[in-house]
Amino acid sequence: MNERPIQVFEVGGLVVDADTVIPGPAYLAVANGRVQAVGPGAWTESLDHRDGATVHRMPRRIAIPGLINAHGHAAMTLFRGAGDDVPLQTWLQQKIFPLEQQLTADAVYWGTLLACWEMVTSGTTCFTDMYFFMEQSARAVAESGLRAALSPGLLGFTEEMQAEGLAESRRFARDWHGAAGGRIQVLLGPHAPYTCPPPFLHRVADLSAELGLGIQIHLSETRAEVTDSVAAHGRTPIEQMVDVGLFERPVLAAHCVHVTATDIQVLQQRDVRVAHNPQSNLKLGSGIAPLVELLAAGVTVALGTDGAASNNNLDLFEELRLAATLHKGRLEDATAVPAKDAFAMATERGARAVFRPPLDGTLRPGASADLVFLDADSPRFQPQYDLLSNVVYAASAADVCDVFIGEQFVVENRQPTTLDTERISFEVARIARAFQRG
Amino acid sequence: MNERPIQVFEVGGLVVDADTVIPGPAYLAVANGRVQAVGPGAWTESLDHRDGATVHRMPRRIAIPGLINAHGHAAMTLFRGAGDDVPLQTWLQQKIFPLEQQLTADAVYWGTLLACWEMVTSGTTCFTDMYFFMEQSARAVAESGLRAALSPGLLGFTEEMQAEGLAESRRFARDWHGAAGGRIQVLLGPHAPYTCPPPFLHRVADLSAELGLGIQIHLSETRAEVTDSVAAHGRTPIEQMVDVGLFERPVLAAHCVHVTATDIQVLQQRDVRVAHNPQSNLKLGSGIAPLVELLAAGVTVALGTDGAASNNNLDLFEELRLAATLHKGRLEDATAVPAKDAFAMATERGARAVFRPPLDGTLRPGASADLVFLDADSPRFQPQYDLLSNVVYAASAADVCDVFIGEQFVVENRQPTTLDTERISFEVARIARAFQRG
Numbered sequence: 001m002n003e004r005p006i007q008v009f010e011v012g013g014l015v016v017d018a019d020t021v022i023p024g025p026a027y028l029a030v031a032n033g034r035v036q037a038v039g040p041g042a043w044t045e046s047l048d049h050r051d052g053a054t055v056h057r058m059p060r061r062i063a064i065p066g067l068i069n070a071h072g073h074a075a076m077t078l079f080r081g082a083g084d085d086v087p088l089q090t091w092l093q094q095k096i097f098p099l100e101q102q103l104t105a106d107a108v109y110w111g112t113l114l115a116c117w118e119m120v121t122s123g124t125t126c127f128t129d130m131y132f133f134m135e136q137s138a139r140a141v142a143e144s145g146l147r148a149a150l151s152p153g154l155l156g157f158t159e160e161m162q163a164e165g166l167a168e169s170r171r172f173a174r175d176w177h178g179a180a181g182g183r184i185q186v187l188l189g190p191h192a193p194y195t196c197p198p199p200f201l202h203r204v205a206d207l208s209a210e211l212g213l214g215i216q217i218h219l220s221e222t223r224a225e226v227t228d229s230v231a232a233h234g235r236t237p238i239e240q241m242v243d244v245g246l247f248e249r250p251v252l253a254a255h256c257v258h259v260t261a262t263d264i265q266v267l268q269q270r271d272v273r274v275a276h277n278p279q280s281n282l283k284l285g286s287g288i289a290p291l292v293e294l295l296a297a298g299v300t301v302a303l304g305t306d307g308a309a310s311n312n313n314l315d316l317f318e319e320l321r322l323a324a325t326l327h328k329g330r331l332e333d334a335t336a337v338p339a340k341d342a343f344a345m346a347t348e349r350g351a352r353a354v355f356r357p358p359l360d361g362t363l364r365p366g367a368s369a370d371l372v373f374l375d376a377d378s379p380r381f382q383p384q385y386d387l388l389s390n391v392v393y394a395a396s397a398a399d400v401c402d403v404f405i406g407e408q409f410v411v412e413n414r415q416p417t418t419l420d421t422e423r424i425s426f427e428v429a430r431i432a433r434a435f436q437r438g
Numbered sequence: 439m440n441e442r443p444i445q446v447f448e449v450g451g452l453v454v455d456a457d458t459v460i461p462g463p464a465y466l467a468v469a470n471g472r473v474q475a476v477g478p479g480a481w482t483e484s485l486d487h488r489d490g491a492t493v494h495r496m497p498r499r500i501a502i503p504g505l506i507n508a509h510g511h512a513a514m515t516l517f518r519g520a521g522d523d524v525p526l527q528t529w530l531q532q533k534i535f536p537l538e539q540q541l542t543a544d545a546v547y548w549g550t551l552l553a554c555w556e557m558v559t560s561g562t563t564c565f566t567d568m569y570f571f572m573e574q575s576a577r578a579v580a581e582s583g584l585r586a587a588l589s590p591g592l593l594g595f596t597e598e599m600q601a602e603g604l605a606e607s608r609r610f611a612r613d614w615h616g617a618a619g620g621r622i623q624v625l626l627g628p629h630a631p632y633t634c635p636p637p638f639l640h641r642v643a644d645l646s647a648e649l650g651l652g653i654q655i656h657l658s659e660t661r662a663e664v665t666d667s668v669a670a671h672g673r674t675p676i677e678q679m680v681d682v683g684l685f686e687r688p689v690l691a692a693h694c695v696h697v698t699a700t701d702i703q704v705l706q707q708r709d710v711r712v713a714h715n716p717q718s719n720l721k722l723g724s725g726i727a728p729l730v731e732l733l734a735a736g737v738t739v740a741l742g743t744d745g746a747a748s749n750n751n752l753d754l755f756e757e758l759r760l761a762a763t764l765h766k767g768r769l770e771d772a773t774a775v776p777a778k779d780a781f782a783m784a785t786e787r788g789a790r791a792v793f794r795p796p797l798d799g800t801l802r803p804g805a806s807a808d809l810v811f812l813d814a815d816s817p818r819f820q821p822q823y824d825l826l827s828n829v830v831y832a833a834s835a836a837d838v839c840d841v842f843i844g845e846q847f848v849v850e851n852r853q854p855t856t857l858d859t860e861r862i863s864f865e866v867a868r869i870a871r872a873f874q875r876g
Binding site for chain 2: 079080081086087088117121122223278279281282283284288313315321322324325326329331332333335339379380382384385389390393396398400432436
């Protein structure tokens, strides 16, 4: 018997979803990991009191749905600051690839824990990951209490790599899909069209259908990638994905910076989810994705940080703000990407993009109970004309006080409850020193 | 007799300036409000021990120079979130101007205190302000312990406004220039060429020469402003400023988003300082300033948040990061605006832009002792390959632990020591309610 079947949060304000904001006192009741009820006022005034409920009185907190980071490479926290201010190809060839040669299972485990620590204390409760040694990432996620959609990265340079990759993905899906009480899902993760030849992508699509898994892939990140694809195949990377049948399956495509009008139509028609990574795209000099055009076409767009080596943090509040402001500046149109759209991208549309169940990414009854509690006493929340505006345009990681995922607090008073942060710092420093010795 | 003539900070890392970083243990000694000595290791190992020194042992802190916010309207915190996602003219005419009609001295006082609270807890130690009821802002600055360059806003719509404005500026400069132990400076603040006709700007330049004061002004913020100026006068706003003699004086020009190649040449030749406000320019749909071109021409460019009504926060770490990444994306060039440039804009060049003495904005001996202590135990500082990269590309307001300005800690353990934050929130809420009643 569960002795605490219901947990109730009484807060000073609550964002249910982008369209539903309770600016004053509000309650939210959780049972079995899901939101049961939500509304204005105090819980005891609104529902019959039931014995055994735990009531968390948090009048100086504002509750929002946990943020969803729809694209990243968690363990690349290990390379934070290892190479900045250089062109993408130099960054990859001279900085990142040599470091990645030294990666070990141990390194990926600690690097992923560092990412979980950073993400959860800045308001992210669910993320995607595509990288090496993915069973170590899964272990880290299971321990951390976060949710994640995980993909062993697939590269198709040789027939052997292809076969090994597919076998590894098959094993990983068997061991981890639905694990950690459903917090972990598995996606197949072909890296990109320029690293995975068409016949291999075709086999990935087949395996995805066989196992009933979604797919995540990098698409049209740089201008050179698109130019090369057109030169070699007469097709954009997105058109190529149609040819190989990838879009017959549910796909989450990261970046989509350099897309044509036809590409956008394809993304909409095939219901391809797009992860927009504005800060990484800026920092690597990749460019600015046509977000307004993607949204106007009805494409489901979510937000991602990308890895910490190209960002260099995993703060989704920054991406949320950048998504809301960058395109206003690009188009010289202050009405572009209003606060509601940006917030939905970081929450409800993020959940849809990473294949979470319906309602997730909101705090409506039935949603997974993933809650971030912001500090109503922060200067950034004074005054309060428009709570959603304050969350989107003013709030920051500094305002994240507590985080609840499913059935437990994973952050309390700004400290993770599930992670030994001192140990993580120690191990990451050890690993970074070893990398530097080469 | 001062019983504590020397204060020494022993920290885990120290950024002296953009070119000088001490990644490991370091010390910094302060006396009479200025940096006396700085170096690696512990102070007692490096200098003769002197009786009476207070040694602050802060091994888990990273010290950087206080950030300098070179453009803003502090009391506009009162309008945070009062109008988003609307075009600039609608924002001004329908949202901001009606609210500003209701401004009182009391409101400006509390709004400025809110701004000081927000800025100092996010790492800003010095800011500029141009607004109404400026004596109230000066009171707030004096109490807060921050440094500021303050300008009563000048509008020249009528002869009477012009005369009153110049008289007010004269009084304000007499009362406040050099006040609060030199923490307050006064600048003349003509709002913009489109609100201050040429003869008035000429008189402003004359008064500036008479009183020995610098000037701050908004220039070329929007495309329409420049188009209108060219249509009406055959001159860009910047060319107009040459005509009226404004650039004979030391000038800090905010925005400069829509500037011609000739404009840039003028800015460089006349040593006009530019305050780049990337987030405000994006959010209002004004556009993206040609920062790379300005820097290449040798113009002194600093960073500003602008007011919280158009940002909507006063977090200079966000501007620092945006300045470093936005132009990489705009130009598809990952080498644009490297970390050192962005950091210098937020610190040493910021000090030069707001007419602080030489060395300020650094931690070199002789500089004003304005120090921000960041949390070395933050996930954003793990691992540490490149301390400056971590500060520029990863750190956030969440990492600001302590702030020291001149001779005192103004923030300790993330809490202001000089400000009653509960009272400020209470008063700002009261004022905002009154505004909403209209």
